Amino acid sequence: MSTPWIQVEDLHLARGGRPVLMGINAALHGRAVGLVGANGAGKSTLIGAILGILAPQKGQVTVLGLKQPEAALTIRTKAGVMAEQAGIFPGGSGVDAVVFAGMLSGLSRREALRRGHRALDALDVGEERYRPTAEYSTGMRQRCKMAMSLVHDPEILILDEPTVGLDPPGRTQLLNLIRGLRDEGRRILVSTHILADAEFLCDEMLLLDAGTVAFCGPVSTMLKGREARFIASGDGLDQALADRLSAAGVPAALDDKGRLTLAAVDEAALQRFWKVTAESGAAIRKLDREAPTLEEALLATLDAPPVNGGAR
Amino acid sequence: MTGIPSSIHVISTIAQREFRIAMRRKFLRVILVMGFLPPIGAAVVLIVRLLLRQMQGTDVGWDPLPFLLQFQTIPVFLAALGLGTPAVSRDRAEDVLYLYAVRPVSPTLYAAGKMLAVFLPVFIVLFMPIVMVIAVRQGILGSEAAPLDSLADLGKAALLTLGAAAALAGATVGPSAATKRGRWALLLSLAVMTLPDTVLKVFGKGDDWAIGPINVARLLVDTMFKDPVWLPSLGHLAILFAWGISGFLLTRWRVAREMIP
Numbered sequence: 192m193s194t195p196w197i198q199v200e201d202l203h204l205a206r207g208g209r210p211v212l213m214g215i216n217a218a219l220h221g222r223a224v225g226l227v228g229a230n231g232a233g234k235s236t237l238i239g240a241i242l243g244i245l246a247p248q249k250g251q252v253t254v255l256g257l258k259q260p261e262a263a264l265t266i267r268t269k270a271g272v273m274a275e276q277a278g279i280f281p282g283g284s285g286v287d288a289v290v291f292a293g294m295l296s297g298l299s300r301r302e303a304l305r306r307g308h309r310a311l312d313a314l315d316v317g318e319e320r321y322r323p324t325a326e327y328s329t330g331m332r333q334r335c336k337m338a339m340s341l342v343h344d345p346e347i348l349i350l351d352e353p354t355v356g357l358d359p360p361g362r363t364q365l366l367n368l369i370r371g372l373r374d375e376g377r378r379i380l381v382s383t384h385i386l387a388d389a390e391f392l393c394d395e396m397l398l399l400d401a402g403t404v405a406f407c408g409p410v411s412t413m414l415k416g417r418e419a420r421f422i423a424s425g426d427g428l429d430q431a432l433a434d435r436l437s438a439a440g441v442p443a444a445l446d447d448k449g450r451l452t453l454a455a456v457d458e459a460a461l462q463r464f465w466k467v468t469a470e471s472g473a474a475i476r477k478l479d480r481e482a483p484t485l486e487e488a489l490l491a492t493l494d495a496p497p498v499n500g501g502a503r
Numbered sequence: 504m505t506g507i508p509s510s511i512h513v514i515s516t517i518a519q520r521e522f523r524i525a526m527r528r529k530f531l532r533v534i535l536v537m538g539f540l541p542p543i544g545a546a547v548v549l550i551v552r553l554l555l556r557q558m559q560g561t562d563v564g565w566d567p568l569p570f571l572l573q574f575q576t577i578p579v580f581l582a583a584l585g586l587g588t589p590a591v592s593r594d595r596a597e598d599v600l601y602l603y604a605v606r607p608v609s610p611t612l613y614a615a616g617k618m619l620a621v622f623l624p625v626f627i628v629l630f631m632p633i634v635m636v637i638a639v640r641q642g643i644l645g646s647e648a649a650p651l652d653s654l655a656d657l658g659k660a661a662l663l664t665l666g667a668a669a670a671l672a673g674a675t676v677g678p679s680a681a682t683k684r685g686r687w688a689l690l691l692s693l694a695v696m697t698l699p700d701t702v703l704k705v706f707g708k709g710d711d712w713a714i715g716p717i718n719v720a721r722l723l724v725d726t727m728f729k730d731p732v733w734l735p736s737l738g739h740l741a742i743l744f745a746w747g748i749s750g751f752l753l754t755r756w757r758v759a760r761e762m763i764p
Contacts, residue, residue, distance in 0.1 A: 235764040236764065238764060239763060239764040242604075242605055244604050244605070244762065244763055244764065245763060245764070264507050264607040265507055267605060267606055267607045268505060268506065268507050268508070268606075268607050270605070272605035272606075274601050274602060274605060274764070276598060276601065276764070277598055277599050277600075277601040277602045278597045278598055278599050278602075279597075279599070280520075280597075280599055280602060281593055281594065281596075281597040281599060282520075282524035282527075282593060283520075283523075283524060287520075291516070291520050292602070292606070294512075294516040295508070295513060295516055295517075295603070295606045295607070295608055296505055296508065296606050296607065297505035297506060297507065297508035297512065297607070298505055339602070343505050344505075349605075
C-alpha cells in the first residue's frame with residue numbers, strides 16, 4: 192500500500208475547553224478525499240490541525256511525510272487552501288487579491304501576476320478580474336477564492352465547500368476543474384456537505400461524527416455490501432404479493448404509491464420475483480434499478496455502532 | 504510550487520499592499536504631497552534670512568528646522584491616521600485573517616507588515632523634508648552653518664522621526680486591531696492619542712509632561728533642538744517607542760485569536 196499523504200494518529204484537540212476531536216486515526220491515500228460530517232463534527236478543526244494552525248493536546252499529524260507542528264510553514268507553503276468562512280483579501284480587484292495570495296506564498300510579484308492571470312483564465316474569469324472584489328457575486332467570489340488557492344501551484348489542495356453559492360453551470364465547471372487537478376496528480380481534501388460533489392470528485396472518504404472517525408477508506412468500500420434496489424410498478428401489486436415475495440426469499444415492501452421495493456436482489460432472486468408475480472396475476476409494467484447512493488451509505492455508516500476506539 | 508518565503512518578503516508584501524490600497528484614496532495622496540510643502544517654506548525662510556543679512560548687515564538668526572518639525576507633524580499625523588486605522592479593521596471585518604493563517608504568515612509577520620505600512624511612509628514624510636531643510640540650510644548659509652551641527656541635527660532628526668513613526672504606527676494600527684470598523688478605529692486612535700494628555704492636564708501636569716505620541720513628539724523637538732537636554736529626550740524617545748511596541752503587541756495578540764478556522 193502507498194504511503195498516506197495525510198496521516199493522523201490518535202489526535203485529540205479541544206477548543207475553548209470543549210473536546211472537538213477525540214482520538215482521530217486516519218491514513219489518507221486517495222487522490223481526492225472527501226471530508227464529510229455534520230456541522231460541528233470537527234471538519235474545520237481537523238483542517239486547522241492538518242495545517243498546523245491549531246495545536247492538538249495529543250496525537251500526531253503528518254502531511255506529505257512532514258510532521259506537524261515542526262513543518263507547519265513548509266506544509267502551508269505546499270498547500271492551497273480555499274476556505275469557506277473566509278472571504279477574499281479586501282481593498283482591491285480580483286487579480287490584486289490573487290497576486291497578493293501568490294506573493295504571500297513566496298512568489299515574486301511578476302511571477303504571481305503571471306500565474307494569477309493563468310489561474311483566473313482557467314476559471315473563466317474574464318474582465319471581471321479587474322473589478323473591485325466588493326462588487327463580486329457569490330459565484331465570482333468562489334472562483335476568485337479558488338484562483339487564490341491555486342496561484343502558487345500547490346502540491347495539495349484543501350477545499351472547504353468549494354461549490355457553495357455556484358449556479359449549476361458554474362458548479363459543473365468548478366467540479367470538472369477540480370477533477371482535472373486531481374487527475375494531474377494533485378492531492379485534494381474536499382470538505383463538503385454536498386455529497387453528490389464528494390461522490391463526483393473523491394475516491395476516498397473520511398467521515399467524522401462528533402469528533403470521531405465514523406469511516407475512513409475508499410468510496411468503493413463504503414458502497415460495498417449495499418446492493419442495488421429494484422422498484423417495480425404495474426397492476427395488481429398489493430401487500431399479499433409483497434408477503435408472497437418475501438416468503439419466497441425476495442424481500443419486498445409496498446410503498447404508499449403502490450410500488451414494490453425489492454431489496455438485496457441478485458439474479459436468482461429476480462427470477463423468483465418474475466415467477467411469483469406471474470403466478471399471482473400481477474402485471475409488471477416497469478422495473479427500475481436504483482444504485483446505492485453515497486448519502487445512503489453515509490447515513491447507514493453513521494447509524495452503525497462505533498468500533499475500535501471511535502472508528503466504525 | 505514555492506519554498507518557504509522569508510520573513511522580510513512576507514512583511515514587505517503585506518506592507519506594500521496596504522500602502523497601495525491606501526494610496527487609492529485621493530485624501531491620502533494629497534496629504535503625502537503636502538508633507539513636502541514645509542521644506543519649501545523653510546527654504547524661503549532661509550533665503551529671506553540671507554537676503555536680510557546681505558541688505559541690512561544684521562542676522563535675524565531664524566532657524567526654520569524646529570518650526571518645520573512642528574508643522575510637519577500635521578500632515579504626518581493625518582497620513583498615519585489614514586494609513587493605520589483601516590489596516591487591520593478591514594481584514595477583521597472581511598473575515599480574512601484565516602487566509603493569512605493558511606499561508607506561511609504568522610501573527611507576528613502580519614502585525615509587522617501592517618505596522619511597516621504606516622511606519623515607512625511616516626518616516627519618509629517626516630525625515631526626508633528634514634534632510635532637505637538641513638541640506639538647504641547648509642547650502643544657503645554656507646560656512647555659517649557648521650557642518651558638524653548639521654550632522655548632529657541630522658542624527659537627532661533621525662532618532663526623532665524613528666520614534667515618531669513607531670509611535671504613530673502603534674497608535675493607529677493597534678486601535679485598528681481592536682475593532683472591525685474603520686471609523687471606530689479612527690475614533691479610538693484619536694482617543695488614545697489625546698486622552699492621556701487631557702488627563703495629565705486635568706491633574707495640572709499638562710505643561711511639562713506628555714504621554715500621547717503627538718505631544719511627546721513636540722516635547723522631543725523642544726528637548727532635542729530648541730533647548731537640548733539629553734535625559735528628557737531619551738525619556739520622550741522611550742515613550743514613543745513604547746507606543747510602537749504596544750501597538751504591535753496588541754495587533755499581534757488580537758489577530759492571533761482570529762487566525763484560526
